[in-house]
Amino acid sequence: MLRNPGEAYRLLNRRDIVVLRVIEKYMKQYEYVPLDIIVSKSKMPDKEVSLSLSKLNRLKLIRRFRGDYTGYLLTYLGYDCLALDDLVRRNIVYALGPKLGVGKEADLFRALSPANEKIVVKFHRIGRVSFRHTRKYRPYVEDKPHISWLLQSAISAEREFKALLECEKAEVSVPKVLGRSRHVVVMRHIDGILLYKYRNPIDPEAILLDILDSVRKAFLKVGIVHGDLSEFNVMVEFNNEKPIIIDWPQYVEKDHPSAQQLLERDVRYITLFFKKKFKVEADTEKALRYVRGESESI
Ligand SMILES: Nc1ncnc2c1ncn2[C@@H]1O[C@H](COP(=O)(O)OP(=O)(O)O)[C@@H](O)[C@H]1O
Numbered sequence: 001m002l003r004n005p006g007e008a009y010r011l012l013n014r015r016d017i018v019v020l021r022v023i024e025k026y027m028k029q030y031e032y033v034p035l036d037i038i039v040s041k042s043k044m045p046d047k048e049v050s051l052s053l054s055k056l057n058r059l060k061l062i063r064r065f066r067g068d069y070t071g072y073l074l075t076y077l078g079y080d081c082l083a084l085d086d087l088v089r090r091n092i093v094y095a096l097g098p099k100l101g102v103g104k105e106a107d108l109f110r111a112l113s114p115a116n117e118k119i120v121v122k123f124h125r126i127g128r129v130s131f132r133h134t135r136k137y138r139p140y141v142e143d144k145p146h147i148s149w150l151l152q153s154a155i156s157a158e159r160e161f162k163a164l165l166e167c168e169k170a171e172v173s174v175p176k177v178l179g180r181s182r183h184v185v186v187m188r189h190i191d192g193i194l195l196y197k198y199r200n201p202i203d204p205e206a207i208l209l210d211i212l213d214s215v216r217k218a219f220l221k222v223g224i225v226h227g228d229l230s231e232f233n234v235m236v237e238f239n240n241e242k243p244i245i246i247d248w249p250q251y252v253e254k255d256h257p258s259a260q261q262l263l264e265r266d267v268r269y270i271t272l273f274f275k276k277k278f279k280v281e282a283d284t285e286k287a288l289r290y291v292r293g294e295s296e297s298i
């Protein structure tokens with residue numbers, strides 16, 4: 001079984017991509033897209049479409065339904081291949097490498113850009129872990145639970161992409177974002193380590209101040225709150241000890257009813273971490289006033 005979308009993508013030809021695209025398009029109307037629609041919309045000889053469908057089914061890029069009619073739906077792996085194809089054609093991704101990590105709601109891979117730079121490809125995967133939990137908080141496309149997960153993953157990626165772009169403009173310290181397609185976000189690879197694993201910092205106080213500075217700019221200039229700030233979503237660059245805040249899809253706008261509460265949570269979490277781990281004495285209340293723009297220093 002192919003686990004890496006890059007491996008699956010390499011086995012595809014243009015005909016396979018056309019068939020996947022047709023299924024993607026008509027999945028908004030049918031949970032399983034009928035075979036005759038796939039054949040007519042692909043504009044290819046029946047036999048070629050059938051060959052392609054069996055191959056895609058075998059590779060688990062699509063799933064077949066046999067009942068009163070035969071139909072197909074796109075799996076996450078099929079959706080991954082469509083996004084990769086788009087990113088490759090737009091010269092954003094050149095090749096996908098090994099897995100970087102599996103998070104709660106994403107799979108991340110190392111990759112290379114056409115200019116041979118190290119990049120990271122993040123596949124958003126809503127609905128994979130806890131069905132009930134996710135469902136409670138997100139809009140739900142009735143009767144089409146499967147496509148709704150794919151579309152919600154695309155919405156999540158779009159949110160993260162937008163947040164990263166806006167943050168970069170406002171000089172919030174975030175990974176440089178390079179592109180997006182569907183449920184996939186591409187960004188520059190950070191040569192560093194997650195904050196919770198970082199030992200013996202030279203100047204922990206400066207790292208905390210840098211983080212709070214970013215939180216302040218995100219709040220005052222971009223108008224958003226990260227909402228999941230912790231030692232697991234901050235990376236520290238090896239060469240200059242600069243903190244970079246990652247993982248933005250859950251951000252909320254400043255005027256969201258939970259924004260103030262989340263901002264408080266973010267600031268409290270990070271100041272407490274620095275206190276416990278590095279003995280940096282930072283007053284949470286003062287830090288909060290600073291990030292809200294109510295004072296000019298901490
Ligand atoms: N730009 C990046 N460069 C290097 N590593 C990254 C980058 N973005 C994420 N990672 C790594 O991947 C992990 C998961 O990424 P993250 O965006 O936090 O997604 P999630 O927590 O939802 O899985 C991070 O903890 C980090 O180790």
Ligand SMILES: [Mg+2]
Pocket residue numbers: 103232233247
């Ligand atoms: Mg994370």
